Amino acid sequence: MKRINFKTLMLASVTTLLLTGCNDEILDETPRATYTPEYFKTEAGIYGGLTGMYAHLRYIYGQGYYYNSCLTGTDEVTYAQSADGNFKDMDMSGVGQITGTTSRTDVLWGAAWTNINSASGIIQYGSEAGISEALLSEARFFRAFDYFLLVQTFGGVPLDMGSGELKFNITPTRTSVRNTVPEVYTKAVFPDLLTAIENLPDAARVKGGVTKTVARLYLAKAYLTFAWWLDNPNGIATYPDAPRTDPDGHNSQWYYQQAYDVAVAGINNPGAYALQPTYYDVNVASNDRNSEILLYADHTQGSEFYNGGSLTYGNGGAPDNFASWLMTWNYTEMRSASNTSQSTLISSVQREASQPLGRPWTRMCPTINVVTGTFADKTNDSRYDGTFTTVYRGNWNKAGVANATLYNANNLTVAPGDAILTFLDEEPSQSIDYSNGTYKSNIGAGVLPGRADYVVSPQGISRRVYPGLWKIGPYRTDSGTGLGQPNAASTRPFNIAKFSELYFVAAEAAVKGAVTQGGRSARDLVNVIRARAGKWRWDNGANAARVEDNSAAITAATPATIDVNYILAERSREYYGEGYRWFDLVRTQKWNELASSYSICGPNVGDHTPQTFTRTIEPHMYLRPIPQGQLDAMTGDVLSYQNPGYN
Template identity: 70%
Template sequence: MKRIHIKAFIGTAVTALFLAGCSDILDEQPRSIYTPDFFKTERGVLGGVTSMYGHLRYIYGQGYFYNASQTGTDEATYGQSADPNFKDLDLSGAGQITASSSRADVLWKPAFSNINTANGVIENAQAAGGISDAIVAEARFFRAFDYFMLVQTFGGVSLDLGAGELKFNTNPVRTSVRNTVPEVYTKAIFPDLLKAVNDLPATGRVTGGATKTLARLYLAKAYLTYGWWLENPNGIPTYPEAARTDPDGHNAQWYFQQAYDIATAAIADPGPFGLQATYYDVNLAQNDRNKEILLYADHTESSEYYNGSSLTYANGSDFDNFASWMMTWNYPDLRSYKADGTAVGSVQREAEQHLGRPWTRMCPPIGVITNTFSDKTRDSRYDGTFTTVYRGNWDKAKVTDAFLNNANNMPVRPGEAILTFLDEEPATPISYPREGEAGRSNIGAGTLPGRADYVISPEGISRIVYPGLWKIGPYRTDNAGGLGQPNAGSTRPFNIAKFSELYFIAAEAAVKGAATKANQTARDLINVIRARAGKWRWNNNGNAAKVEDNSAAMTSATPATITIDYILAERSREYYGEGYRWYDLVRTQKWAEVAGSYRICGDKKGRTRL
């Protein structure tokens, strides 16, 4: 086997989190190291388990892990302000990815640290006395969770951190033997998740805690992913080299069937979880921590201590939730004009879900708008994903002008559209005025007759100006009618696992040949998701109520035969920009086919095509 260098595993997570009495929240207390004796106490076990929830914040919402899971797919390319962190991962020749430049290190470090914490809890909890199997099952879930993330990202990884396989280690170790992919799955991931499914409760021990439904989701997804690995339809090499055979003697089809059976069992027995009535409500900030979310990396605006990050300014590190900055373009560049011709920033940086802090590191290719979300009328998911209308908010910056002049020298007022990204190419050609001409947009947008807002069509999306990502935008309740704290990390939870994915996992397993149950074919399962997507209660970017049910039209448009390509397209519509895409394309071995090319305008203002 290959030998690889790894960080010394002394203790575990930098921050330990302790349960506060009988509270249903997690009380955090700093701790730099754990020992076996500490894990033999109730305080140690609970502290170790609680730290496992905290370690999620080092990964999810972390902008560079977000980059690693999105850039270089068909969902994202590098933006105008990208540095090598983003150009390297684009895999388009703009940079060169190496072992030192891959930002998958953001996963590696906290995952292995947390695995060692889990080893300590599982190994020593019985000596503490009074620790239930359900609490230990939380540690088993997180150990499996981290190993599943690692094996998908790096291939085979180490099960021995220095004290033996799946043993708690307290000594510095600089090298480790790399286990094979089948060993990681069959020795660590599957046994832990099976135990977690059996021992975890239907309702979490604490708010956002691990549950039976969550464990079933990850067990089904791990079986599905391993089934693909065994099948290896495109003959892709694995590392370290290993035969594509299962130590337990099962073939890929067995695992696809297990994935289907477990996912549908979770759908039938959901506990307190289920789908939201509309797609809009899944990601609406005021509805965070809703019943569709099975796991999230939590944050709060009520306390910097519990948030793990400054509430006023973040620098993009540690516990900061700054993923939403990455695909936010520099909209504060937008200018409108006073009556005397003085330029005013008409859309100010604001801590609001449509806006937030811009970094312009990543952007959507044109195909996302024209192909992935081609149906923007019946399907609510485009509207529930992007910010496509940027509205004036200069009044919140204490600019007292009642109106400003915008496109076509027409007046606009606070709350009205300054810039609109059109759903499609307009019948009337967009006019792009010459430099210096009256009414010209300073960001290269155009005008249409009779409209006071500047416009950009899908073909004009560039690396510098593009629709923002509304679904993960920030939200604060302490803005007090002003702009709030847009330079802080988001205080929203970053969603990791959703109940809706059970339908996709079961459908994908069915496409791969799993025997299906009545009314739960691949098409039936996908249509549950599509029916929900057709239901509107609010037009997000129109900023108005829209009560409309297009579910019948959505489901009738679903192909009679579902393919993997269709499932991938549907997954992108459902989970666009949430960090799923790289793993979806790696699992299905579709990266080269799906993300091999894209269209995007240039990194100049205006319609300069690369």
């Protein structure tokens, strides 16, 4: 038997958070160091353990380095100007290397195991406390949730943590054996989710709690992912070695059909969930925790204790929600002038705790291909506008700067709220003057005749200056008339799962051969989401109301027959920058096909010449390495525990 140090994994979560009730935003919590079997035999222990499971989501989602591992190196994201090895390693473009030491999926590995063990404790001992199966099924959901993340990321993982398969363990142990991928799915993921669907309520026990619909989404996703694994279209190796067969005797088509049926059941029986009327409504911070959001890692501005972190300063570590910092470039370097000679420059866009801005780290950025390809339609489709900050507006007045106006591009005046910099939707008919001679933007942005705002075109987007990620930007209601607390991590919930994904899962299964129901073909399902994308109520770029319905035009443009690549493109438009992409490309084995090259301009001020970069995406990279911290604690033969290609 292989040996590995599971000491930190076997004991229940340190600093786990316990349930004492609920408020309007998040579960009430009190700290507890460890759990024991006796504790899980009490009602307080069950409630405490369940609250810890919701709290553990903060250690994965919104954690910026894990967020990076889900996006950098895909067709959505590359590393930005201030990136260190955490980000360059994940890009696979010759500037770093993914190893057991450098891969930041160690975040997931570290957070998932303690939660799995706690879930097993609740399931194993909870019935002795007279707890209903509905409550036990919340633990079943989270055990399946974590195992599903682990098996997608690392391949086969242990089901026995020291006391037997799926048993609660309180004894530190250094022995472990990795189960195969089929064993993880058929012994852990599928059974727990099926039981959860049967017993979870339609309406959440607490705000943000899991329900039948949430469990249906994850079962449908797991069926879909396992079906692809059985198909293995590109012959990618798994680990530990196992035949690409189902222990229960089903083939991939059976699983595609199950994925379709379960997803459609979720659509047809939504409970309290529903699609929001516009894409803007899904993502605008003032509408957080809306009916489309099935699961989120919660935070609050009302209390540092319940937030899980400081309300004034973040250090870039869990449980802070600091993911939004990473794709925020240093817009505070922009300058406007207090006089026409531009001899006195003022920071006209200051760091602010508002959704379009936030704390800049410049670690990750979109590629040019995203702006010109993924979001090619910026007129009918609202999702580009509802994803990115493309216009940076003056806010110097909130910092106490008294000037009523400043001089900007072409020595034209701007007032607070006016555009200081605009990322253009398309290449302009006139050439942009990027010489930056008289007009001192300080960031190398250009000018067009007659415009008071500096401009950058899509082909001029660089690793240093690029559209920010509006959809996950921070939001505070306690900023008053000032800049608020922009150095704090976001107090918004980090969205994990959305009702809309049921449509995509069903559509993908249909493309892969599932028999569809009337009005629920792959095209029908995708067009529900595309129709919503064509409906506008607000234009972020213009900062003005825009009541417009382009749903007829956008759905008419959907191909008569859609394929997997089309679904992947739609998923990127819908979920860009939310952490889905690596899993999507690995599931479908499209990673190398879609992400092997990209274009971006350089990292220096004034770089506006696109360069093409190539990535080396090898088959073994479809699994992430087991973290080196685990291997370092192993005794005996440890090499065979690591995924091939990383030793």
